Amino acid sequence: MQNTYLGYHFTIEPKELGAEILVAELGEKPFESFIDSDFGIVAYIKKEFWTEDLLDDLFILQSPEFAISYNIEEIEQVNWNEEWEKNFEPIDVDGRCHVRAPFHPKTAAEYDIVIEPKMSFGTGHHETTHMMIQHLLETDVAGKKTLDMGCGTAILAILAEMKGAKPIDAIDIDNWCYLNSIENAERNGCQYITVYEGDAAMLAGKSYDVIIANINRNILLNDMQQYVDCLNPNGILFLSGFYEEDIPAIDASCVGKGLRFVKKHARNNWVSLKYVNS
Numbered sequence: 001m002q003n004t005y006l007g008y009h010f011t012i013e014p015k016e017l018g019a020e021i022l023v024a025e026l027g028e029k030p031f032e033s034f035i036d037s038d039f040g041i042v043a044y045i046k047k048e049f050w051t052e053d054l055l056d057d058l059f060i061l062q063s064p065e066f067a068i069s070y071n072i073e074e075i076e077q078v079n080w081n082e083e084w085e086k087n088f089e090p091i092d093v094d095g096r097c098h099v100r101a102p103f104h105p106k107t108a109a110e111y112d113i114v115i116e117p118k119m120s121f122g123t124g125h126h127e128t129t130h131m132m133i134q135h136l137l138e139t140d141v142a143g144k145k146t147l148d149m150g151c152g153t154a155i156l157a158i159l160a161e162m163k164g165a166k167p168i169d170a171i172d173i174d175n176w177c178y179l180n181s182i183e184n185a186e187r188n189g190c191q192y193i194t195v196y197e198g199d200a201a202m203l204a205g206k207s208y209d210v211i212i213a214n215i216n217r218n219i220l221l222n223d224m225q226q227y228v229d230c231l232n233p234n235g236i237l238f239l240s241g242f243y244e245e246d247i248p249a250i251d252a253s254c255v256g257k258g259l260r261f262v263k264k265h266a267r268n269n270w271v272s273l274k275y276v277n278s
Contacts (some may be wrong), residue, residue, distance in 0.1 A: 004047040005032075005139050008071045012040035016270075018066040027176045040068075047074065093133045099155060100188075109139075111162050114187055115153050116180070122228065128214050128240040131265040132156050132274035135238050136212075138263075139274075141165040144209035149227070150241075151218070154181035154195065156212050158188045166192035173199045200226045210236045213231065214272075217242040221253055230258040231277045236262075240272035249269060 008031075019041050023034050030049040035042045045054075060066055090100040090107070098109035106112060123129040129152075135158065140163030148157035151170035160168055170181050178197035181211055185193040196202055200223040207230050213220060220239055237259060242250060244266065250273065251261060258274040262264055266272075 005044050005075045006047050006050055007072065007073045007075055008043040008045070008070050009037065010040040010043065010068060010233075013067040015040055018060065018068065020216070021060050022058075022068070023064075024174055025060055027174050029054065029275055044075075050168065063228065066069060091130070093130055097133050097159060099133075107147075111156060111159055113158050113162070115155060115184055116187065121167060127267040127270040129155060129271060131267055131270070132214050132238055132240050133159060134265055135263075135272060135274055136160060136163060139163075139210075141210055145207070145232075146210040147171070147203075147206075147208045147212065147230075149200070149211060149213040149223075150215040151181050151195070152177050152214070154184045154193065157181070157193050158185060158190055160210070160212070161190045161192050168193045169206070169208075170195045171198055171202055173197070199223075203227070203230050206230045207232050210237060210238070212238045214240045217246045217250065221249060223254045224257060228254075228259065228277065233277060235277045237277065238272065238273045239275070240270070241270065244269050244271050247273070 010022060012022060019036070023041060026043050029045070031043045031045045033044050049121055055061060061068055082124070090098055090104050092098055096109060097111040097113065098107045099113045099115055099123065100107065102114055102116060133156070136159050141160055142167050146157070146160045146165040146167065146168045148154065148160065148170040151172045154170050157168050157170040172178050172181065175197060178195055181195045186197065201225050209232050211227050211231055213227060220241065227237060237254070239250060254275050258277065260278045261273065262276055263274040264271055
């Protein structure tokens with residue numbers, strides 16, 4: 001018996017931040033997967049789970065900060081592998097780190113990461129993930145206790161382990177990300193990553209040498225004190241998920257809590273910053 005799916009084609013403005021929030025909200029419902037599109041995302045759900053009020057309680061659809069519209073198509077059967085192959089291309093970061101799907105051939109990259117692309121966010125395509133990979137490639141994390149906060153698909157935690165970091169905590173508030181991070185850590189043979197479902201409240205009493213936080217401006221500012229409280233002396237904090245114009249607010253928060261700015265990466269107006277607890 002074939003499953004009938006509904007494909008919700010969302011047009012989102014502004015796309016990047018809106019898509020991340022929308023996927024997080026839709027992830028609380030029976031949507032199975034999400035694919036990036038030129039103007040937003042496509043979200044798939046089995047027709048049997050559709051209800052007339054399915055989207056009525058989505059906060060982002062009521063937010064004046066975003067303009068979102070959608071149309072729905074009915075699909076008799078979804079060949080997920082075909083969808084992934086059409087929409088997911090391998091990523092090459094500085095010739096050293098490749099992020100690919102299981103159906104892509106293995107590469108000769110120094111760090112070859114395999115991600116099951118059940119959704120296209122967190123696969124390394126986004127500018128912020130790309131820049132955080134660059135930061136990690138430039139940093140000696142061997143033997144350092146590391147936190148990947150808002151881990152998504154756990155790409156950054158996996159790369160950290162490949163570079164010798166241990167032990168590693170990977171935390172995400174989204175259940176889909178939690179489950180997918182566990183799968184991806186196992187898929188890449190990781191032995192030192194522990195995945196948790198939750199938020200910054202879980203950091204109480206913990207300490208880290210390296211903290212990776214690729215989330216968004218408001219959450220970073222809200223949780224910054226908790227990051228600093230569990231960052232060891234001379235520890236490194238990598239931040240991303242915000243724009244060039246957000247730097248003054250982020251920097252003021254970090255410097256005001258005793259951190260020292262070290263380096264910035266920028267890509268298409270997105271930025272990623274490195275601080276040290278000195």
